[in-house]
Amino acid sequence: MIEGRQVGLRLMESQDVWLLYRWFNDRRVLEDLGSGHGYFCVSMEEEKSAVERMLQDRQATHFIIMKREGGQPIGLIGLVSIDERNASAELRIIVGEVSEWDNGLGEDAIEVLLNHAFNAKNLHRIWLRVAEYNGRAIACYRKCGFKDEGRSRHDHYHKGAWRDALLMSILDSEFRGR
Amino acid sequence: MLQGKLVRLRYPERGDLPTFVRWFNDSETTQFLLRGPPMGLEEEEQWYADLLKHEEKVFCIETSEGKLIGNIGIMHLQWTNRNAEIGVLIGEKEYWSRGFGTEAIALLLRYMFEELNLERISLYCDETNLRAQRCYQKCGFRQEGKYRHHRFKGGVFTNDVVMSILREDWDGLNRT
Numbered sequence: 001m002i003e004g005r006q007v008g009l010r011l012m013e014s015q016d017v018w019l020l021y022r023w024f025n026d027r028r029v030l031e032d033l034g035s036g037h038g039y040f041c042v043s044m045e046e047e048k049s050a051v052e053r054m055l056q057d058r059q060a061t062h063f064i065i066m067k068r069e070g071g072q073p074i075g076l077i078g079l080v081s082i083d084e085r086n087a088s089a090e091l092r093i094i095v096g097e098v099s100e101w102d103n104g105l106g107e108d109a110i111e112v113l114l115n116h117a118f119n120a121k122n123l124h125r126i127w128l129r130v131a132e133y134n135g136r137a138i139a140c141y142r143k144c145g146f147k148d149e150g151r152s153r154h155d156h157y158h159k160g161a162w163r164d165a166l167l168m169s170i171l172d173s174e175f176r177g178r
Numbered sequence: 179m180l181q182g183k184l185v186r187l188r189y190p191e192r193g194d195l196p197t198f199v200r201w202f203n204d205s206e207t208t209q210f211l212l213r214g215p216p217m218g219l220e221e222e223e224q225w226y227a228d229l230l231k232h233e234e235k236v237f238c239i240e241t242s243e244g245k246l247i248g249n250i251g252i253m254h255l256q257w258t259n260r261n262a263e264i265g266v267l268i269g270e271k272e273y274w275s276r277g278f279g280t281e282a283i284a285l286l287l288r289y290m291f292e293e294l295n296l297e298r299i300s301l302y303c304d305e306t307n308l309r310a311q312r313c314y315q316k317c318g319f320r321q322e323g324k325y326r327h328h329r330f331k332g333g334v335f336t337n338d339v340v341m342s343i344l345r346e347d348w349d350g351l352n353r354t
Contacts, residue, residue, distance in 0.1 A: 084257035085294060122258045 001066070004112035007105050009063035009077065014051060016064055019073055021047045023096025033094070034131030034156050034165055059083070065095070065109045074100045077109050079117060079126070087124035089117065102136075110144045118172045127169035129155070138166065145178055146170045180237070180285045185278050187237035187250065187285055190229075194238055195222045197246055201269030210307040211267060212329060239268070239282045247273045250282050252290065260297035262290065275309065283317045291348045300342035302328065311339060318343045318351050 001008045023029050025041045042050070054062050062078035075095040082089040091113065095106045117123045129152060130137050146168040155165035180187040190198075201207050202217040229236060236251035248268040255262040264286060268279045290296045302325055303310050311321070319341040327335035 087257075087295070120258075122260065 002063075002112055002116055003068065004108045006068055006103075006108045007074070007112065008066045008068055009109065009112055009116075010066060012051070012054065012062040012064050012076065012078070014055065016073070017044070017048050017051045019064065019096065020051060020076065023076065023094060026096065026098065028098050029094055029096055032131055032134035032137065034129075034134070034158065034163065054078075063113070065093075065105065067100070067105070072097070074105060075109065077113055079113070082123075087122065089123055089126055091126050091128045107140050107144055110140070114144065114170065114175055118175050124172050125169055127167065129165045129167055131156070131158070132164040132166055133158075138168075141168050144170070145174055147174070180289055182281045182285045183242075184281045185239050185241055185247075185285070187239060187282060190226070190236055190238045190249065192223075192226065194246060195219060195226060197269070198222055198249065201248075201267065204269075207267070207269055207271060210304045210310065214331075234262075237286070239266075239278065241273075241278070245270075247278060248282065250286055252286070255294075260295065261299065262294075262296055263300050263302075264290075265301065280313050280316055283313070287317060287343065287348065291345055297345050298342055300340065302338040302340050304329065304331075305337045305339050311341070314341050318347050320347070 001010045021042065021044055024047065054060060057080070059082045060078060060080040061082070062076060064073050065075040065077055066073055074097040075093065077091070077093040079089040080092055091110070093106060093110060093113075095101055095109075114126060117126055127149075128141065128146065130141065132151075147170065148166060149169050150167040152165040152167060154162035156163055196219060199217055199219050199222050202211075202213065202222075203215045205215055208214040234251070234253050234255050236249055238246055239248040239250055240246055247270040248266065250264065250266040253263045253265055264283070266279055266283060268274055287299065290299055301314065301319065303314065305324065320343070321339050321341050323340045325338040325340060328338040329336055
């Protein structure tokens with residue numbers, strides 16, 4: 001467990017599949033995720049094999065976000081596409097418990113993960129992509145110190161139209177300099 | 179391929195293995211290596227197959243005429259700590275003491291600092307192997323300590339010197 005102010009991160013395990021199954025079947029969670037999770041819902045079998053793939057992927061690490069008070073699991077955060085030679089990785093996060101939204105828990109989880117990425121894993125750059133219409137997430141990433149660096153035009157098709165995704169990143173020097 | 183003046187470094191091919199086996203069966207060539215005779219071709223083929231699975235790389239040292247004279251490798255690469263070890267062998271004895279190894283090491287150091295972005299490169303070497311230590315010093319390595327009784331050879335335990343070069347040492351050498 002690595003601890004922040006309000007949340008801690010523990011490594012995801014196979015038995016967490018039921019959490020992911022529940023979160024990724026909640027329309028409110030899927031609504032703003034964009035291309036990565038374009039499906040309407042997911043079966044238990046599909047989620048099981050997705051979790052196995054995530055655990056076997058040596059270029060990825062996934063954590064369950066736990067509320068420190070009470071120990072309730074509230075979401076999933078991870079680094080994927082970890083490129084050790086160039087010291088970069090992509091960040092992905094969902095807060096699956098909708099009742100916990102807007103309490104700064106996601107921001108706290110990102111803070112813990114960035115600290116781990118830069119100060120323990122010695123990475124240099126963390127980047128992410130976010131759907132242009134996901135204003136709540138974009139505001140959170142900016143608060144965490146991510147900078148806009150580009151736009152993936154017509155990144156995915158959603159609600160009857162092509163949608164862009166924003167590309168954002170933070171460097172180790174920026175994280176330490178805040 | 180890393181190209182220098184005297185030598186170039188390239189990846190080893192299966193056809194290089196009999197040459198490696200010949201070097202490792204020569205007790206003079208291997209006197210300061212951790213591994214000596216006997217070595218078999220099938221054993222070496224297994225080593226080669228394992229090599230393809232690692233990020234740790236071995237390169238062939240070739241003269242500008244294309245003659246294979248030795249090999250040099252990156253070992254124990256740790257990305258998070260940005261460090262690695264190197265090991266080098268000039269297997270063809272007529273190329274000893276002529277600057278071939280020194281240039282091969284310099285080429286590999288440039289690759290490791292400027293492409294792999296490492297912070298520290300270290301090696302250890304039999305303390306009686308003064309020829310090698312002088313070569314490493316020329317390349318910018320400094321002795322930083324000893325591993326006592328680190329190897330067993332010829333019936334006795336012997337000491338190794340530990341040498342390293344940091345990024346700041348490399349930058350100092352290349353500031354012009």
